[in-house]
Amino acid sequence: MPSLAQFDDTAAIFDSPAVRGGDRMIYVGGPLKGLDPTSDMPMTVDFQVVQSPKDEHDPAQATRVLGSVTRVGNGRWEAVVPANRLQPGSEARGIGILVVANMETFAYETFTWCDHIEIEEATVADVEAKLSAASLAEVISASVDGGFMGPAAASTQATSGGS
Numbered sequence: 001m002p003s004l005a006q007f008d009d010t011a012a013i014f015d016s017p018a019v020r021g022g023d024r025m026i027y028v029g030g031p032l033k034g035l036d037p038t039s040d041m042p043m044t045v046d047f048q049v050v051q052s053p054k055d056e057h058d059p060a061q062a063t064r065v066l067g068s069v070t071r072v073g074n075g076r077w078e079a080v081v082p083a084n085r086l087q088p089g090s091e092a093r094g095i096g097i098l099v100v101a102n103m104e105t106f107a108y109e110t111f112t113w114c115d116h117i118e119i120e121e122a123t124v125a126d127v128e129a130k131l132s133a134a135s136l137a138e139v140i141s142a143s144v145d146g147g148f149m150g151p152a153a154a155s156t157q158a159t160s161g162g163s
Contacts, residue, residue: 009118010120011119029132035111041100043099044100045079049119063085076132094117096114
């Protein structure tokens with residue numbers, strides 16, 4: 001049976017002094033299976049990369065990075081957002097939702113997925129080699145940093161009523 005994964009097997013954390021003030025960034029992406037790769041329909045992918053301590057299943061203890069990308073091409077989606085406290089060398093979950101207009105009906109279609117991914121340490125050159133077509137600067141400019149949720153951020157959000 002073919003894989004239905006919509007995330008690549010690995011996500012790459014890298015240092016980029018020229019990008020967003022030198023933040024550690026994470027590159028994530030993956031194939032858009034089940035969609036016409038030549039379609040020029042507007043699409044949006046919202047995603048989370050969630051990392052938990054080993055054998056920990058309490059969402060309050062997880063570190064999350066959220067993002068969104070509206071530039072989707074070549075049958076793939078790609079994004080670069082700040083990595084915050086995600087740690088390379090360990091597993092995480094990639095959770096995503098794709099929203100695309102269906103021009104044959106008066107509707108939108110949504111696709112959701114959750115995949116296990118490995119987070120690896122990388123260089124800017126490693127990430128540039130992974131890009132499907134766009135430059136790193138184009139992927140970064142098309143990516144929206146959805147913020148960071150970690151144990152401290154989650155408790156602050158819960159006590160302050162959000163951000």
